[in-house]
Amino acid sequence: MTNIHQISIFLENRAGSLAEVTGMLAESGINLRALSIAESADYGVLRIIADDAEKATAALLEKGCVLSMTPVTVVSVPDEPAGLSEVLKLLAEGSVDIEYMYSLFTHQNAKAYMVFRVADEEKFRAVLSAHGIGLATKEELGLK
Amino acid sequence: MKRYYQPEIETASREQILAWQNERLVKQVHHVWENVPYYRKKMEEKGLTPEDIKGVADLHKLPFLTKDDLREAYPYGLMGKPLKDCVRIQSTSGTTGKRVVAFYTQKDIDLWEDCCARAIVAVGGTEEDVCQVCYGYGLFTGGPGLNGGSHKVGCLTLPMSSGNTDRQLQFMTDLEATIICCTPSYAAYLAESIHERGLRDQIKLKAGIFGAEAWSEEMRRDVEKSLGIRAYDIYGLTEISGPGVAFECEEQTGMHINEDHFIAEIIDPNTGEVLPEGEKGELVFTCITKEAFPLLRYRTRDICVLSRKKCSCGRTHVKMSKPMGRSDDMLIIKGVNVFPSQIETVLLEQGYQANYQIIVDRVNNSDTLEVQVEMTAENFSDSLSKIGEMEKQLVGALKAMLGIYAKVKLVAPKTIARSEGKAVRIIDKRKI
Incomplete structure (x- = not known):
């Protein structure tokens, strides 16, 4: 089982708050593999997959960020039309409730990579393995 | 007469x-x-x-x-x-x-x-x-x-x-x-x-x-x-x-x-x-x-x-x-007595820190109360809806304590000035 950790960071909804966080990461030489933002009127949650999660976390905590670590699953899907659609169809049939998902920046071996956060991880994994859908490894994604 | x-x-x-x-x-x-x-x-x-x-x-x-x-x-x-x-x-x-x-x-x-x-x-x-x-x-x-x-x-x-x-x-x-x-x-x-x-x-x-x-x-x-x-x-x-x-x-x-x-x-x-x-x-x-x-x-x-x-x-x-x-430090908001200590009690109970700011204003002739509080690691989550629920819970607890609605604004940590001697917790913008 690939253990990939997403870092979620609390952001105030104002100009410059995202730049502050990416600035902190840049300073520490962290490269981002994926990023997504969810926002409400007053605040947002920035979710990232960093090449070195441990180092990134330490740097952000030191700067006083509020964050949490969440295990997520990265699924490799065929990088072609309907590649994602097919996977999502299977998950729907298996009644897997997706909380959120976003895509990874890497393209390798004609694969695209999607980050999934689901309500029931076990059920999710079962559907994937039943259909032979592959999970990305840390090496594949260039993660430490 | x-x-x-x-x-x-x-x-x-x-x-x-x-x-x-x-x-x-x-x-x-x-x-x-x-x-x-x-x-x-x-x-x-x-x-x-x-x-x-x-x-x-x-x-x-x-x-x-x-x-x-x-x-x-x-x-x-x-x-x-x-x-x-x-x-x-x-x-x-x-x-x-x-x-x-x-x-x-x-x-x-x-x-x-x-x-x-x-x-x-x-x-x-x-x-x-x-x-x-x-x-x-x-x-x-x-x-x-x-x-x-x-x-x-x-x-x-x-x-x-x-x-x-x-x-x-x-x-x-x-x-x-x-x-x-x-x-x-x-x-x-x-x-x-x-x-x-x-x-x-x-x-x-x-x-x-x-x-x-x-x-x-x-x-x-x-x-x-x-x-x-x-x-x-x-x-x-x-x-x-x-x-x-x-x-x-x-x-x-x-x-x-x-x-x-x-x-x-x-x-x-x-x-x-x-x-x-x-x-x-x-x-x-x-x-x-x-x-x-x-x-x-x-x-x-x-x-x-x-x-x-x-x-x-x-x-x-x-x-x-x-x-x-x-x-x-009592405030009178919408005719109701409000003490900052009441707000503080609720914040601590709900897992927030005592770093907060109270902003009182009068909009369209009606008093408004906003409580700005710093997000904490315990209350933070990767899920927006979970944060929203926490926020709702805090609003409910404040309402129960104060008897009036307070808008809650979650802000980033360390953005509210730390007390140096006397904390400036209350900003009363009402012109009365």
């Missing part, structure tokens, strides 16, 4: 008022000594017996009571009468969540309602009038107090309670209300609604009695102009009885304190020393006729000035200025 509700009292000579106060104070101190062990102990600690208090000149010797005492003695510790003699309670929020509960005998209610009746007659109220009371009814003293006063004057009383503007305006126009009692901000809101709906011609109001929150002369002029009425201030607090402790007359230059029931002093809030007349300080009340909840030298925390200048209305009772501030 009748100018006073109780002319022989309201226009009594200073000597007569002092004679009443001397006699009633001595009697009251005996009553408290015999029936309120909590206060008796305070007197004993100062080496006092009732015999030491021979009149108003000795008042300064008595110990103070504060909101802390009310909390410590909650709920029955300051009662001067057994429960079987009491017929009512009223209540208001206190510090850190404990409420102030005041008890009344039937006589207490009678005298309180007399005070409110004096206020209504002072604004021109007679039995010909229709008096619309839109203060809250229930535990809050506003509704019950003015309601009772209005009955005593003989007005047709509309016990509307607060809110429901459509219904307020319908009764105001259909039943041709001539006097309205509410908070000044609600009066301003009603005025706006009346203009928006083009009801100005159907309004028969001539006077308004507006209290329970601070308001300015500017606001008075605005409301007077837009409603075509005269607007009068009224003062009171649950601990002392409720509205009607003091009220404005036609001169509109301060509120006459009902000195036959309450002795007022102005003290230096830091030293407790009594200040000479005309100096600004904390208002202290001694109840000399109340039976069930006979507080002596109760510190209101309201900062104001007393004046004994002759009043053109003919009343001889001392006048107090509008409260100019507080000697504690």
Whole structure:
């Protein structure tokens, strides 16, 4: 089982708050593999997959960020039309409730990579393995 | 037109008022000594017996009571009468969540309602009038107090309670209300609604009695102009009885304190020393006729000035200025007492830190309260909906504690200034 950790960071909804966080990461030489933002009127949650999660976390905590670590699953899907659609169809049939998902920046071996956060991880994994859908490894994604 | 509700009292000579106060104070101190062990102990600690208090000149010797005492003695510790003699309670929020509960005998209610009746007659109220009371009814003293006063004057009383503007305006126009009692901000809101709906011609109001929150002369002029009425201030607090402790007359230059029931002093809030007349300080009340909840030298925390200048209305009772501030950090928001410590208690209970900021404003004549609090690691989640739920829970807990809605704004950690000595937790943007 690939253990990939997403870092979620609390952001105030104002100009410059995202730049502050990416600035902190840049300073520490962290490269981002994926990023997504969810926002409400007053605040947002920035979710990232960093090449070195441990180092990134330490740097952000030191700067006083509020964050949490969440295990997520990265699924490799065929990088072609309907590649994602097919996977999502299977998950729907298996009644897997997706909380959120976003895509990874890497393209390798004609694969695209999607980050999934689901309500029931076990059920999710079962559907994937039943259909032979592959999970990305840390090496594949260039993660430490 | 009748100018006073109780002319022989309201226009009594200073000597007569002092004679009443001397006699009633001595009697009251005996009553408290015999029936309120909590206060008796305070007197004993100062080496006092009732015999030491021979009149108003000795008042300064008595110990103070504060909101802390009310909390410590909650709920029955300051009662001067057994429960079987009491017929009512009223209540208001206190510090850190404990409420102030005041008890009344039937006589207490009678005298309180007399005070409110004096206020209504002072604004021109007679039995010909229709008096619309839109203060809250229930535990809050506003509704019950003015309601009772209005009955005593003989007005047709509309016990509307607060809110429901459509219904307020319908009764105001259909039943041709001539006097309205509410908070000044609600009066301003009603005025706006009346203009928006083009009801100005159907309004028969001539006077308004507006209290329970601070308001300015500017606001008075605005409301007077837009409603075509005269607007009068009224003062009171649950601990002392409720509205009607003091009220404005036609001169509109301060509120006459009902000195036959309450002795007022102005003290230096830091030293407790009594200040000479005309100096600004904390208002202290001694109840000399109340039976069930006979507080002596109760510190209101309201900062104001007393004046004994002759009043053109003919009343001889001392006048107090509008409260100019507080000697504690209590805020009055939508007529409700709010202490920052209450907000702090809720935040800590909900897993937030005591780093917060309270922003009070007045938008469209209605007070708003916003609590800014720093997000903490425990309350943070990768899921927006979970954060939203936490936020909702906090809003609910604040509502339960304060009785009013507070908007919560979650901010990034370390964005609220840390306290250096005294924390600047409150930003009051209201221009009043």
